[in-house]
Amino acid sequence: MKEFLEGSHAIAEVIKNVRPGVISAYPITPQTHIVEDLAQIVANGELESQFVNVESEHSAASVVLGASATGVRVYTATSSQGLFYMQEVVFNIAGMRLPVVMTCANRAISAPINIWNDQQDSLSLRDAGWIQIYAEDNQEAVDFHLLAYRLAEDKRVMLPVMVCMDGFILTHGMETTDMPEQEKVDKFLPVYKPLYKLDPADPMSMGLLADPDYYMEARFAIQETMRESLGILTEISKEFNNIFNRDYGDLLVEEYEVKGADKVIVAMGSVCGTIKEVIDEQRAKGKKVGLLRIITYRPFPYARVYEALKDVAKVAVLDKAVSLGAYAPIAVEMKAAFFGKKKGPKVISSFVAGLGGRDITLETIHEVFRRLSTKEVNSDFIDLKPELLKEEYGD
């Protein structure tokens, strides 16, 4: 049913449909509305769930870890400092192969403290062993949560999934969203049946010490599963389309006017809406431009990216995060996708924009295209204010 909803509220509603037995989260802007709405849903008796009000994100993640290990479907959400505060547990959840699903309402990282959107938080946790999918709009954010649970609980996967949605832009944005019906959700997402659980009827130990004789295999197994997940994502996306009639393709990337383009922007998340507007306008003028949207950042779909861009002359990678002192997080993967390959773009330039909530406007995107020349650039910041830099560095 189509409803005009705030992003956060839509997420809370879809989590209600997913029926997690345990929910635990700690407030941080811009994630707060999601968990407030869920608390109300539980208080109203609309969802039978244990809502555990914790004293920190470290405990929120630990609570869902413990509950998941006991065989129950769980949910948590956070942002920014909250994600960093739980980082230790985030890695632990993946290592223990627990199918936890988390929303990351993407927000900048302190210092300077800043509550607005960029993608530094989730991207900094790219090595954690979580599958990361990035939504462009609220419809996707809602649907991706259903896909996330299906994927996480798939016996071939058994890895946690982080659904990333841009803070404020999506979490606080009002959009008409086609909300999934409960019967369809139940059809797509059967009741969770754990492979292993903490149960006195069948005692087992979890989280053992693995010495050098055993540790590497545990890590290798996750790496293998990540690789296999690429195909499983696509398979699940098809099933989703069969039930909900919304097609997310292979769920790895979206090609928007990439065919025949000689300049393509690569980006992720809500900024792709703005980029599409510019592409439409430029295409109308006969310019051969396109967008490759990364949907799944972990596992990174190298082969799919290669296929999509191997004949494109110039690529601009637009990151809303930096890896200070190195290539930006999406840019480094793009370089890797083409390294040592026969075909590929002559230029892969890397741009950084929209940090800490600075607006990425149509003009920002035009500027990216303007700077995408034959001369490759690395982490070129767009929309910097020279007058502020002068203050910082003097003359």
Added chain:
Amino acid sequence: METNSLFKSGHTACAGCGQAIAARLVVEAAGPNTIIANNTGCLEVFSTKYPETAWGVPWIHSLFENSAAVASGIEAALISLGKKDGINVIAQGGDGSTGDIGLQALSGMLERGHDILYVCYDNEAYMNTGVQRSGLTPFDTNTTTSPAGKLSSGNVRPKKAVPEICLAHGIPYVATASAGFVQDLTRKVKKALSIKGPKYIQIHVPCPLGWRHESNQMLSVAKAAVETGLYPLFEYESGILSGSRQIVPKPVEEYLKLQGRYKHLLSNPEEIKKIQEIADNNIKKYNLRVVP
């Protein structure tokens, strides 16, 4: 030892480890319908080296400081599954993971009212990493990070009063116990588990390696701590002191002289006087002295 024990032998604890004995007593008092969440530390390391485990009950280790929160999730999940009745949930860890880095998670667990027993195995330092001081290391104790030296007589502050911190949460049961008093320990675990809500038991567990005493002295060292008044055994029910182990107090030297970690004090009567004062205060505060 019986093969179906809830805490099997064959683990890699040091000879004379007080924590290994206490942990076994705890799980055997709790029985098979128990789920345990364990912090990182000696107990976790020596009992679950992959592919082996000493535990005969469902057991999970996640991180150093989060067993109270993991156990909270387990309890919530059991309620969600409609299976909480009849299953004990225990969170446990060493003194460092409990009173220092995990104090926040413990406080959260107590404050939220979960039906969980938290057990702290208090060997009075970070033993797993090589005997560094913790907040529960006693006054004047020589550890690798509170070494005795020309300018130092060991740890500068008295032991952090974690049982009192727990009491301040208004929880129904708080007790201390000792690996040297087996029946008392077992009774307290059973009693705690018969009470609904958050419970805290702190068990004094000698560590031959860290305290530098002979392995076969474990019980005498544990007993001496109690008998000098340095480790008072007490119980608080609904916030009220409901019992304490009566002693005919021995001078603190009787305890200190058994352990290498206090060797530097034996020629220092000034410092021993300060430690005697700590014992005397305990004796008063918890009514420990046998009434003649």
